[in-house]
Amino acid sequence: MTTTAHTGGRRTAQTDVDPILVIDDWKTWFSTDSGAVRAVDGVSLRLQPGRTLGLVGESGSGKTVLARSILGLLPTRNRLNPGGSIFFDGVSIGNLSKRKMRDYWGKDLAMVFQNPMTSLNPVVTVGRQLTEVLKLHLGMSRSAARDRSVELLRSVGIPEPARRIHDYPHQLSGGMRQRVTIAIALAANPRLLLADEPTTALDVTVQAQILDLLDSQQEQRRMTMILVTHDLGVVAGRTDQIAVMYGGKIVESAPTRELFHNTRMPYTQALMLSVPNLTSPSHSRLFTIPGRPPVLTNPGPGCRFSPRCPYAQERCLVEEPPLVAADRPDHEYACWYPVGTPQGAEALERNFSNGVTASGTSMSSMSKLEA
């Protein structure tokens, strides 16, 4: 209704409504013995109400830390405060104390966690974990909260909800448990739901069901959602907008369709090539990105992806590309030699003829890019 996620064609209508979430140059650094870890290092985002944003990146890219920063759920210990701001519905919530954040938690902001095995209390019944939230936020009476719990469990597709509320989490399957955590997160009608890899811990067979459930709940409730994942396949059909993170920064951000059709950032392209393809012959080697995610303590001067990038040139090693919208206003990327441009093609060709990139990475495993 509000969103037709599958087309992703609805442009981010910046003039329509005020964004519900605005992140400006946000940084989350942690102090460690080996220096400050820049887990999130200058991220800017805006999200319109009722939309779904896919936050994509591999492990260690900072996507989970960013999600938890929005909620203010990070431990305050060891945290540096280098700046930036997060506005929710016009109010700055980036540096609120936990006490003040409690006004937002549950009612305005809620989160679905990665692993339903650990995000439910093992010794408390499903029903009580649900009614707890209802009583706390909606001031419901015991019996009203009970009825509402049954209703919520039914709405997330749990069969026989009136009986299930007496179950303990270990009596439910992984998929059912994730449905329960979604029901709990939705109990107080949050306006922004953050789903942090909600399907990663689940069987492949139930992943689609859970994503469909999130999709339908979001539509019914006209809720805004951020879907954090490492899997571009997950966000492809279900988001309006995608932000790709690498090394604590957003490296490419565009409406979903645009991102898939006119990929500019080599990292995004590499992520797409890493998704297994049904049409490729069986036993074909999957594409991998060489090297490891960058160490976040002392980023060098250049592009953080350059050590692993097949397009890397001398300039990439010494000068960090800014995040700019070069082609169209809603498609931003940070790259000197973008994919699908003459400069990019030239850079790739040069690296192939040299056999190595400017950073010394061998091009032998990149043959998939030549096609």
Place this chain on the structure above:
Amino acid sequence: MNEGASTVTTQPDVSKVPAPRSAEPTAKGNTGSGSRRARRRGLGVLFWCSAAWLGLVVLGAIVAPLLPIADPAAQDYRSVAVAPGSPGHLLGTDGLGRDLLARAVFGARISLIITLGAVTIGLVVGGTLGMLAGYFRGTAERVIVAATDAMMAVPALVLLLALMATLGSSVQNLIVGLGLLGVPAFVRLTRANTLVYTKREFIVAARSLGASNWRILAREIVPNILPAVAAYAFLVVGILIIAEGSLSFLGVGVPPPASSWGMMIAEGRDSLRQAPWVSFIPSAFMFLTVLSFNLIGDRFREESDVRETTI
């Protein structure tokens, strides 16, 4: 006549319970090694024997005044220091002609009031401090842990003797003194458990839903650490019964004429050669009770561990 009636009602229970206990380990070893599954399903015969004995002792202690037994303070000069099994005195009498069964039952009353009271204090005070230390960390934790370590470094009996000597020995003081003794152990246990659970994701999840610290402590953490703490409380009861006995034995326990098991053992030490049963009967009561508490505590501990691993 009253005593005759009591003989009939209590004798089978008292003598029946210890008997199967000695035969127990072999029986349990056989079934236990056979299949873990069968063992997990039931609590075991040993557990039920212990529970039955404890039930009997607790019930006896509660309804002691109503039981058809002799007055524990009444002295029967015609039968001084008679052996167990004598007519009218099922478990014999002590050097003053007092009925040992009656004294053991009334002694259970005092011993249980003191130890259960002390454990409650230890659990509530120690548990609360331990949870606060484990949950909030920081300065509070450092202070609590340091105080706990300091308390544990003081020899328990010396501390108690000093307390009783200064405060005077009364049931209340004994409860407080023994309760203090249990606090450090409970602090350590709850703190360690709280540390583990505070790191778990469902705590973050609860916080992300707007639960306050107190709500998280009460609703998320307490239900998780309760099984382990309750199991431990049983073991502590056993330890405290012995501690109370030692104090009474040293003469700073419950003031006479009230009787506790430790005091009864102490009273029999002068006539150990002539009438060993005077000390032996309360010792047996104490031994069986402590053993039962330990067995039940161990069983509960295993249960809570098992539940932890299967989740």
